[in-house]
Amino acid sequence: MKSYFTFLSRNKLYTAIQFFGLAIALGTVVLLTSYARTEFNIGNRQPLSRQLYALGYGDGLGMTVGTALEFFPSIPEIKEWTRLTSTNETDVTIDNNYYQAQCMAVDSNFFQLLDYPLIGCDRNKVLTGTDEVIISEAFARKVFGNENPIGRTVKYLNQTPLQVIGILPSFSPTELLKPIDLLLPFKLQEKDYAYMDTFGSTQIFVTLAEGTTPDIVSRKLLDKYTSYWDFWSKDESGNGFLWGSTLTRMDEIYFSPLNRYGPFRQGTQKQVQILFGIALILLLSAIINYINLTVSQTGKRAHEMATRRLLGDTAGEIVLRYLAESALFTTGCFIGGCLIAVIAKPYFEYLLSTQISLIYSFSTVAYMLLLLVGIAGVSGLIPALIMHRYHPIDIVKGNFRLQNKQIFSRLFIIVQNVISTVLITLGLTMAVQMHHLATLPTGYNTDLVFVKAWTLGMTHDKQVILQERLQALPQVAEVALARGLPFICGHNGVQQPDEESRSWLHLSDMDSAAFRMLGFEVLERWSDPLPGKTWATEETCRRYNLSTDNPHFGKDGDKGGYTYNICGVIRDYRSLTALSTPMPDSHGVVKVLNPQTNSYNQLVRTVGDRTEALAAIRRTCREVSNELLGMPKELEADYIDDYLDKDLTREKNTVMLVLCFMTISILISALGLLAMSISYTEQQSKRIALCKVMGAETNGAVWELSKHFMALSLLAACFALPLSIKAVQTGLEPFYNRIAFPWHLIAVAVLTTVGIAIVSIIGQTLKVARRNPIESIRTE
Structure with a gap:
């Protein structure tokens, strides 16, 4: 090996290029292989991951609080079931200190179907009443430090005392559920949801009787849904909002295309495949580079190998020497690649918004060794075989260099350039x-702060308190009230009298001040924009054939009137965020809100420095929240353009x-x-x-x-x-x-x-x- 190290030291550029390319590529492959392995294992580590199915509908996952109680007793194919629902940033008080916690409520049999470890309590006898709580290990450490949290009291929503009965260890990177702080009894939270409404709010896992297929249960559930809810459709042919019935196996939920607004993490399979594919292509590029440079340098070592042959080395020994040198260099590159992977792991986790588990299991080690053997074997064997073709006397005469046609060089250039x-x-x-x-383009002014203030109470008297306090700030020029805004609106169904299928509206409703602050351009005014009236976009007017002679659309139930009465036409604007996919046949309107009615969003026009103004608004929101709720709750407040950019x-x-x-x-x-x-x-x-x-x-x-x-x-x-x-x-x-x-x-x-x-x-x-x-x- 001494001669090999001497050769590397004399060809520093060649050595550096080989090592850099292969080490970077191997490190990237190690990192993204671990990432792909982690992603594809999310949700399948549970013992019953292939027996548990989550209920869904149409393009969504989840049902209502009462779905299981109402329908399951008459479906014998459903063997067992459990429910869970989650809330973000729930208010809790511990020892007079306020915290915002991620909470999840579960049925008492949750731990019998899902195998999560618990510390300090019997998993078969937990969360049966309404006065218990299980706290996560991370949240316990944050709140109690090194003290034992079991037996301590947590005030849920600042009013309901709950006793800590157990500790839930942190979830692994392959866990389907999002990280949580508190685990609550389902009975405590179910009163906050409508029994047979708020679709998707409650996730329901079921196990099926032996021999039962998910399709059988799905069809029976669909019959139940259509008979219970008259608006439920069997399929999406009518462009309805609620239709169909689905059962998704637990290990398939993470990459499922179904929408979910609950405790489950969501991934994109195509993103994982693309990134992993790019890593493999990068590795292929580096390997070809390594092999080709090795081959191109055979001329410099030809005399050395010829001398060894003349001194008695056999052709087989020359081949083994090349293989040994290649194995040594490849191993060094792999060690360097592993170091690069460890160093780059936090940055990759930040960019991918996930945890990457560098798992060194037997299979992982075996695959890596196989990869190394393949790289070392090919990169060592090819130059050895080239040398093997020539007799020592040919090399001494210089025939080797004259006959070397740079085949691998041409292949390298083509593949690398591709x-x-x-x-x-x-x-x-x-x-x-x-x-x-x-x-x-949005079509409206985004240099405004919006405040999600629904937790203060949606009534006018609660909202106006915050509005007046914000208006008094020197950094604030104007404050307006709203419910739906163009970038955070939903889909409202529209049933035209002469149409069988339903169309959809992106409905924004706000008072006249908010309408003016957002800067919608009025093209035509047909009547006074009184509360209850609606501004329609140019595109919406074309869709529903609106005019001064036909200034309304949308059947108002059985009342015989129209849901939307148009007061004028505004320039087209963009609803939802840039990444959102609107439902088919959807259109934008802005409804004039009565300022005395319920609202839950506020728009703020600021003056001066944006950062200073936003800090003052958030501080005021905490103060008002503390006064009205008894907790300094953080209300979401951000500039619209920053919110759209964060998305x-x-x-x-x-x-x-x-x-x-x-x-x-x-x-x-x-x-x-x-x-x-x-x-x-x-x-x-x-x-x-x-x-x-x-x-x-x-x-x-x-x-x-x-x-x-x-x-x-x-x-x-x-x-x-x-x-x-x-x-x-x-x-x-x-x-x-x-x-x-x-x-x-x-x-x-x-x-x-x-x-x-x-x-x-x-x-x-x-x-x-x-x-x-x-x-x-x-x-x-």
């Missing part, structure tokens, strides 16, 4: 798509990862091409020197050395084109608001790749071409 082109195309496309979403955080972080991979690929490609050009030009230096002696110009010599690389880069662009198109289509598919197909970005990616090749090659070829021909001939 990979770089695809990744550059995908990275640029995702960056442009994110910019498109971030700058998508893109996850997607922006994913794009950042793709750009990181793109950068790594470019570096590996550029450095590999640089090393290849050094090796190739050194091999061709004698020929170039002879050409110059015969009168060739420097420019001609540069072109002679570079034209093969350029031709291969253009050939790679042809191979990369269909792959880039497919990558762009896959990347843009999840977005409802997506850019037009970016053909120009594919062209930019190709030019960038070719430009990288030119920059990587021209410098070295120019150096060799300018060299004194006598020096090149003398070294030969």
